Amino acid sequence: MKDTEKLSFLAMIENRHEMIMDFLATYSEITVVFDSIILTVHLIAYEATMEHGSKNLTKTHMGLMWQTAVNYYKQALEHILARELDAGFALLRMATELARDAYAIGKDESRLDLWMHREERAEEYRRAFKFDKSNPAGEIAFRIYKITSRYGVHGHMTSLLHAKKGQKTEDAKGVLLSTDEKIIFTGLQIWLRAFFPIHALFCDSFQLNKAPVSSYKSFMELVTSLGPIIDGVDKHVGTKPKVLH
Numbered sequence: 001m002k003d004t005e006k007l008s009f010l011a012m013i014e015n016r017h018e019m020i021m022d023f024l025a026t027y028s029e030i031t032v033v034f035d036s037i038i039l040t041v042h043l044i045a046y047e048a049t050m051e052h053g054s055k056n057l058t059k060t061h062m063g064l065m066w067q068t069a070v071n072y073y074k075q076a077l078e079h080i081l082a083r084e085l086d087a088g089f090a091l092l093r094m095a096t097e098l099a100r101d102a103y104a105i106g107k108d109e110s111r112l113d114l115w116m117h118r119e120e121r122a123e124e125y126r127r128a129f130k131f132d133k134s135n136p137a138g139e140i141a142f143r144i145y146k147i148t149s150r151y152g153v154h155g156h157m158t159s160l161l162h163a164k165k166g167q168k169t170e171d172a173k174g175v176l177l178s179t180d181e182k183i184i185f186t187g188l189q190i191w192l193r194a195f196f197p198i199h200a201l202f203c204d205s206f207q208l209n210k211a212p213v214s215s216y217k218s219f220m221e222l223v224t225s226l227g228p229i230i231d232g233v234d235k236h237v238g239t240k241p242k243v244l245h
Contacts, residue, residue, distance in 0.1 A: 020081045023184060030188075033229055034077060040215065040222050041070045041199055047213035048206045058109040059206070065102045066202045069095040073191075073198060080187030085151065088187055092194050093148035096141050099201035103138065104129045106205030137204065141197035147190060147241060185236045192230050193241070196223045 049063025079088035
């Protein structure tokens with residue numbers, strides 16, 4: 001295939017899909033983990049919305065915020081598997097922001113109106129919607145927010161920093177950059193660690209520890225079981241994310 005043909009949109013999509021599927025086939029054991037995580041967060045967000053959303057409009061809106069965050073979290077994984085770390089981290093930050101804000105609304109439901117008008121009341125919004133660092137999930141979420149801001153929203157070149165020289169272009173006048181699979185595990189270090197704080201804050205916003213839905217137990221069990229998996233990913237990369245030590 002000529003270099004110009006590789007730049008066609010269809011070829012880019014096909015190559016991206018092939019790269020993701022190759023990784024999932026090579027590391028099939030972690031694919032099972034992805035399935036468990038995605039299924040669990042979809043289920044708990046849905047059940048919380050159905051169980052509590054009928055109580056009032058605020059709870060319904062919080063449920064929609066959670067389902068949106070679930071989609072961001074899922075899309076972040078796809079970008080990370082495609083070695084697009086900046087886009088993946090930006091989505092994780094968006095999910096973290098929604099979790100922070102839903103938690104604040106859960107503490108004081110009158111804040112929903114402020115949230116709906118946060119652009120016009122920006123200063124008031126910033127004062128009211130902060131990470132609760134006294135909550136373990138809030139503290140970790142704040143760290144996730146910082147690292148995904150640094151390397152995602154404001155990074156722009158995170159994937160390029162992991163790139164290395166690849167093959168020469170067809171005319172031998174240039175060199176193509178490429179990344180190996182280690183960049184995927186670097187992204188997974190953050191994605192896996194973001195699972196607990198993002199969704200635990202939503203659980204707290206609905207007070208599921210006091211009135212749990214059926215999937216709450218599965219969520220907590222999954223949080224515990226992810227510890228050794230995160231350790232294994234860290235070992236593969238060779239270091240832990242510094243901001244999250």
